[in-house]
Every structure is written in C-alpha cells, then in structure tokens.
Amino acid sequence: MRYIKVGLIGYKFMGKAHTQAYKNTNFYFEPQDPFQLKVICGRNEKSVKSAAHTYGWESYETDWRSVVERNDIDLIDIGTPSNTHKDIAIAAAKAGKHVLTEKPMALSVRDAKEMLKAVTDAGVQHMVSFNYRRIPAIALAKRLITEGRLGDVYHIRAHYLQDWLANPQSPFAWRLDKTIAGSGAHGDLNAHIVDLTRYLIGEFDEVVGMSETFVKERPAENGEGKRNVTVDDTTLFLARFDNGAVGNFEATRYATGRKNHEYIEINGSMGSIVFNFERMNELQFFSKEDEHYLQGYRNILVTEPEVHEYMNAWWPPGHLIGYEHAFTHQASDLARAITQQQPVYPNFEDGLRCQQVLEAVDNSILSRTWEKVEKSND
Template identity: 55%
Template sequence: MKSVNVGMIGYKFMGKAHSHAYRDLPMFFPNSLKPEMKVICGRNEEAVAQAAKQFGWEEYTTDWKSLIERDDIDVIDINAPSDAHKEIAIAAARAGKHIYCEKPLALTLQDSREMLAAVQEAGVKHMVGFNYRFTPAVMLAKKLIDEGRLGEIYHFRAWFLQDWIIDPNFPLVWRLQKEVAGSGSHGDLGAHLIDMAHYLIGDISEVIGMSETFIKERPIPANMTGLSATSDENSPKGPVTVDDATLFMARFANGALGSFEATRFATGHRSTNSFEINGSKGSVIFDFERMNELQVYFTDDAKDVQGFRRVLATDAPHAYSEAWWPAGHTIGYEHTFIHSMVELMEAFTEDRQPVPNFVDGVKCQQVLEAVELSVEKRQWVKVSDL
C-alpha cells in the first residue's frame, strides 16, 4: 500500500485546510503514505467545482451518498457543518470507509456515541480533527509532563478568545444556529480546550459553568463563505440560538484544578488559543498566536536566574522538525493539519487507530454536555453521570 484514496465532504474553511495538508504532505514527508485527492463533495455545484480546481482534486460531486459507495475511495474526510457529521460518518463506516471527521464530533453526546459504535462495529480507522495537538510546542509541553519534569500537576487554565462576531449586525451564520452547530463558542472553541486538557492532563471528573448570548438576534445572511458572511440592508433578523461565551471550572481525575474560557466577544483577540499549566517542579505557557514558542519555568533553576524562558520549538529534537526548515524558521497554522494527516497515514502503515480518534471525540462531547447541564442546573455536574 503506497497511497490512500480520499473523498472529502466539505470545501470551505476546513476543506481548504485539509486539502492543503493532503497536497503538501508528500513533499515534506516523502516516506509517508501518499493521500490521493480523488473526489471533493459539496451541495453547491458551481462552488464545489471551483474548489476542486483550486484545491487540486481530481473530481467533484454534489452527492455524498454516491461518493461513499465508490470502490476506489478508502477514506472519507468530513468537514461539512456539524449537523451532517453523524449521518455521513455512520453511512461511511457501514460502507467500510475509514473516516477523518472534524470536531465537534456531533451535535449531541448520544449522536457521538452512535458514531463511535458504528466505526467500532465496522472495524474501520477513525480520527477526529483536534489539530492543535500537533503543534510542536504543545507536544513539547506533553513531553515535559510525561517525563515528570513539571512534577505533580496542580493547575490547568485555558482560554480561546475571538472577536469576529462582535458587530451586532454580523449575519446569522450557521455557527450561530444550534440546530446546525450544536453550540456556539463552547462547542467550536471550547472543544479544542477540552481536548487539549485531556491530552495534556487527563480525564475531567466534574464541572461547573456559566454561559451567555450577548446578541440575541442577527440579520439573515445573503451568503456565507468560511467565517465570512454578508447580509442585505433590509434583511430580516433571526434568533441566535447558541452561546456567545461559556466559562467553566473543572476538577481532573488526578486532582488538578482547571478553568476554561471560550468566547467570541473578546475585543482585540483574533484567535488567542492559550493554556498555562502549573506543577510542583515547573510551569509552561502556550499561546497559539505565537505557536512556535513555549514559555517554560523550572523551580530548580538558580534563584538569581529564575523566571520563564522562551523555547523555540522549531528544530531538533522537537516533533516534526526534521521535515521543515532550518533552525529558527517557523511553521504556521496549516502545518498542524499536515501533522494530523501524517498521524493518519502512519496509522495505516502501522495498522492501528490514529490518535485522537472518535473515542476522544466522545470524551470531549461528554464534557461539553456536562458543562451545558451545569449551566442549566447552576451546580456541579459529574462527567461520568452522562
């Protein structure tokens, strides 16, 4: 097996990111299996035809059901809106296709569990798109924790701050509609924070949260592309049915404490995705807007030079460094997707499940819903009760 044939459903923001990853992977990871970009699928024929040409796909289609039945397709890549994930993933699994699905895995915990059951019953490989795990600086933080160099972990605090819908006249895009997106900043941004916590610290045992929708109505969009949209001057308004901001506190199974903040109303923050971890022997700070760096502090440094140091995670021995540029030359957001696809290709070569997979997607969904229940009941909720 030298290559893997991919059929992708979705062609906008994530479709472009995934397509870029498939195209660049063979150039920088020549020993990896090669993803063959066979078919891209979308509902708008004119738009998906343009995407196929622009992104480099061999064919396009508007019928995802016929796509998953094709004998020449090995992997179905799902980056359509969240409300489409379940139906497509279950059908793809039953057709014997391996699956890469964007996060959040589904609209509800029950839906995500049904998706996991389907892929396990079919025996196919499955992966979920928590791409930030594959940032070399984040992987360095993981290494420091696993090696015990931060000691016993006491605190994990994380925040994902954006401001792209701060204008009350910004249109009612699908991400602001619960029936399509499942939730707002909580499921879109908070899901990444929760998965990062699971990856770095471990399972979350209980949560308590609060959320708010600051703008209750918005103009109906005339068109949408990625995170952009426009509306007519006289467009009617529709209700915003998701959260604009959600904050919650958490206890981890290992005794650590956590705090999480996800908002689209943090003026001046375009995409501040950050965490800080404090342990008995040291701390780390990460900010994705400076994604090549990890701030590191160790308590056993000499007292006259104690303080956070800046580590540039771009060259050996940091993860994936051998594939990229000379020392000190940075990589970007798109590389996290390339690294994700490398993991997927390696899983085929080694005949194992890639990580993170649908098990991780279900765990994330479980915490998301525990927080939502906590907001509703205004009390602590045990994640294991869901």
Template identity: 50%
Template sequence: MPQKTLNVGLIGYKFMGKAHSNAYRQVGRFFDELEVKPVLKAICGRDEAGVQRAAGLMGWEGYETDWRKLIARDDIDIIDIAVPGNLHAEIAIAAAKAGKTILCEKPLGNTAAEAKAMYDAVREAGVKHAIYFNYRKMPAITLAKQLIDEGAIGKIYHWRATYLQDWIVDPNFPLVWRLRKDLAGSGVNGDLNAHLVDTARWLVGEIDEVSSVMETFVKQRPELAATDDRMGGVASDVMGEVTVEDASLFLARFASGAVGTFEASRFALGRKNYNQFEINGSKGSVQFNMERPNELNIYTEDTHAGTFGYRTVSVTSGQDPYSGHYWPTAHNIGYEHTFINFLFDVFTALGKDEMPSPNFYDGYVNNVILETVEKAAETKKWENVPSV
C-alpha cells in the first residue's frame, strides 16, 4: 500500500520558517514508522526574491508571495503559520474556513480575543490544529513528565522557572518586530513566558491566580533598515519607540495548591537561551536547563544517604518517545530536534485521525494567562485567571 502524504504550505521563511522547514525534511527520515508523512509543497513570503531563494535552500517544491493564494490551492492540505503574531488570526481563520489542517507558532494570538477567535474557527470548521510549544518535545522534559505522572516526586509544592536571554541589551540594537506591540502583541511575556506557562501547565497543572511586574529598560531604539533571519537586522538613523516589555516576572497559584515563580528577560547578560525550571514535590525534585538540553537533574528520597543530592541523568538512550530515533546513547540532540519531535507527534495523530497535542485550546488558555499577567502588572494586584 502506498504511503499516505499530506502537502504542506508554510507561511514564513526566516528564523521559524527555517526551523519548521528542517523539521519537515527530517521527520520522515528519523521516524520512518510514520504512516503519514509531509510533502514540502510550497513556502510563502512577501519578498519574491527572498522566498524563491528560501524555497530552493530549504527543499520546497515551489513558492507563493500571497498567503491567500496558498490557502486557496487545492493541493495544500496543511497550512503552517510561522510569521509575526499580528498575522496569526487572519491566516488561521481563513485556513480553517478553507478546511485546512493548521499548525501555528506561539503565542497563538496577539490577544486572548484573537486566540479565542482562532480556536472557535477551527472547532466550527472541524479541522485539526496544533501549536508549536516545541519544548514539550524535549526528551528531558518528557522524562520529567513521566516521573511526575508516575508519582516519583509526590505532591508538587513549588514551580520556579526562568527564561533569560541577552540579545537586546545593546541600546543600539534595532527596533525589530519583536519589540513592537502592534506586530508582536507583547515582549518577553508572549515570546518567552508563553513557553514557561505551557510547560508549567503540562507538568504542574492549571494556573488560577497571578501577580506580576513588567519593565521596559530601553524605551527608544533605532528603526529597522533591513532584517535578517537571526532575530536581528540593520539599524537606521531614525529612532522609534519600544512598545513592549523587556522583562516580565510573575507569581502564580496553581489549582493543585502549588505555587510558582516565572521570570523572563532579554536583559540577562551571559544568558543566551536559558530556559530553566525546577519542580519540588513531597518525595523529590526535578530540574532542567535548556542550555544543557540532554540532561535532567533528579532528586528522590530513596537516594543513598552517602550520595545525598541531585543526580544528573543523560536523557539520550530512548527512555523517552524521541531520543532513541536518532543516535546511540550519549550522542546528543538539540533545539532543532524539538521541532522534528513535534511534527512526529502531529503526523502520528493525523495518521490516526486524532487531534494533535498541544493544540489551539492550549494556545488559547496560554493567551488568557499571559493577558492576566499583563493585567496584574497594571493593577498591581493579584488577578484571577478567567476560566476557558
């Protein structure tokens, strides 16, 4: 029987477009048991010369310069959205109405209202959908999930997480789209805290209440003269206003009774992609750091008295759903593999006619929490997270 394929149309070809394209190329090569595999049919971008070059470099059969034409094509089964947040809702709603399966970068919408409209659209259309909370697919984090579900660390008391970067500390760094609220919706809250919130929900449970503070340290920057595909660009001589936060910190109470801290900043010199969390329970603890992605630090009460403390586990030997598909034990995988693993789960679900996870529901809840964090920063009070 011929293997089933689904034709993908990817909108966006810069940083995230490259990550998604690589994952589509690789997923069927490492996860050869997939019954449904992707075909890189067309990539879309506004700059024809740029998107044509990207199509050739990244292995796409063709390209479009108008996302509406891409959605209208009968030979496209999946629409993948990898563009700035201000375009997510319009594209996703149009794709849902066209009956396409939809994959979308996070945060789902620039506002909770946009996210709700997207979630309503996919439910009304009855189409499959998923959101790129790719850190769920890191083998070490998956192992942490397994340990928690098995009760190995007991009742959870504490979640503490930080996501720190330093790429905009220079005040002369240009005003890229991620620093403009009209395009990005928010700063580190939507870019970095979104990942922490999703991981916390997956591992600890729902968040009921938050209290927060936000700060913008550099309030004006040079306008952007030209972009690149590494989150930067060329600065002009004209200054513009930064309209998003540089740092976002919040406290949380979980429905389970656990308490948590979340800190996101792009002003933490020396931290490049420091996505780190620790969970403390009644029987033990787990700790993860994305800058050491193949390791999970574990403490349990049954540790021998003479070897008190955390032990570092190398999560590379297939004790999770993903790492065993790549290299022999201790041959590490990295950031790009989280996207490949994500697509493995997506195409596995599609092959079974099931809804992938995480999906637009998770994105909608995430947006609601992020918006409540923003509200708490304004009111300087504890704010209840609205139920979804």
C-alpha cells in the first residue's frame, strides 16, 4: 500500500465536497491506495488555514503554483472558479501530476483543447468532475441502456431547473459575472445534462438554441447601486444526435419551486427511463418486455447493496444516500484508476466534447439557426 497524495486548489463549496470525498473513500470504500490529504490551497491565508484545520489537511498554501511544484503531491484537484482551470491544469500536467478539475472544464473550446493536449502529452490521469455520473440511479440507467433494454433511442428530455434567481430582488453574485463564471445557467447546469446525455446515449450532431436574461440588473452585493447581469438566466436548445434521436434541453435558475431539479427522460422503442435529482435514490423504468397488462413505470429504489453499483459500501436497503456521496464514488473510481494505471471517465476529452456542445449552442444563439457540433480534438 502506498498513498495517493492530494493537493486541493479551492476550499469553499467544492473544496468541502471534494475533501469529504477523499476521507469517505478511505472510510467506506477502503481503496488499495488510500488518499492522503497533503495540502489545501486558497488565496486568503486566514480562511484557508482554518479550512485546513477543520477539514483535516496536513498543510495549506496560498499560491496554487507552490502546490503544483511540490514533490510530495500525486494529484492536483481543481475546485476553483472556471476562469482558473486552464492555467492550473496545464501547469499540473507539466509537473507530472494527475489532474481532476471541476466542471465546466474551461471557458472555451480552445482552452479545453489546450488542456487536453497538456495532459495527454504528460501521460497523466485526467478527469472532469461530472459527479452526477456516479449517482447509483444514473449508473443503473447506463446499465439498462447498455443492456439494450430501451431499444432504439428516440427521445431525450433533459431539464436542469433551479429557482434561486426567480426573485428579481436577489442581489448580484460572482456567478452572474461573465468574466469570472464564463456563462450562467448554460455552463453551470446545461454542462451537467450535456455530459449525462453523452454518457447515456452518445454524441450530439446539431443544435439550435436560445437564451434569456430575465432580470438585467440586480442590487450590488454591497448594497450600493445596481450591477449588470452579464450571463444567461436560462438557455434552452433542441438537438439531433448521431444515432437519430432528438433532444430537448433546458437550464434555468428561474423555475420557482424547483430546487435542484435535474430531470432526464429517455424514450426508446423498448423502454424508457426517468431520473430526477430531487429524488436521486430512485430511477423510473418502463419496459415493453413486461406483459402488456402489467406495464407501468416502475420506481426502483436504487439502494440495494447486493445489486446496485456503489451501494455495498453504504447501508442496508432503503437507507438513502445524499448529494455528496456521488463525489465519494468519483474519488473511489479515480483511486482505483490511479492504482491500476487504467483510464477513468469522464476525462478531459469528455470535458472538451461537452464544451463543444455548449459552444455550438452559443453560436446558434448568435446565428439564429442550427449549428453543427464540432468533435475534433485539435
């Protein structure tokens, strides 16, 4: 046994989620090579020092370059805002570190391609934190599709609905500033459902989309005056897929009453599935292989340790898991990949493909017509 020594850049929402993932991988999954929490990094020394203590990191740094250069680190984990991913990832790869980055991978297709080239050239492991692939219900959906239980896929309907901006008086936040966030609902939420769609049914062919900013200026964070919202509040698009299916996508932060409603429905010639993150322990499945008079959407409680992926590490049947568990599953799979020197997905190529879909939608919004989705790596 050796340890996988981790340097984590970022210590807020994602820093917390990733830290627990490393600790709980060790606790529940007992990997061959456990994670070692070497160093956490943030620009504010007081805050990052406190986080290091509470979260249990051995040390802290205030400059990510120092972390990347350290010799005692195997894996750089990037949990900072989107506009910083590129520089950190490329530097980490050049330093021979494995790289895990939060989504969206980059601010542009061009940046994503550079990042992919860097990790490929360096021969390191690379992964994008599309953590929802590791929800057991999604793993089950993937299995059903792989087994052919849906037959030919006709339709996908994927909507990621939140409501935290529905109130026009909510104040400005960094996620509403295009120079930092890169994008609004599109990059934040559509990124997830685009990745899941690629994972479940394959590649996009062409798209047409629209976006809207319903509330164009909001009270400044400091309470003085207004600030312009420079990202999309909602982005919707239609799509055709290489396999002939058609799709309907929507991301919004204005769907009053929908808190984290990541809804995916796939209809095929033999069956259908429905997933909703707000009931993330359940998967609905309809099968035409059932006798006609017995057909119906069955609601599978995806909590059976014996048969549902990841669940044997947790509790007895019917004992739910929560949001952060998918990060733990992701970390556990990454640990195994590093130990076994096997590829792990979604990797930077997946991250690039996702970016290419998002960018085609952006182009379509400008051109007001359909746009093909590019699929080259360079």
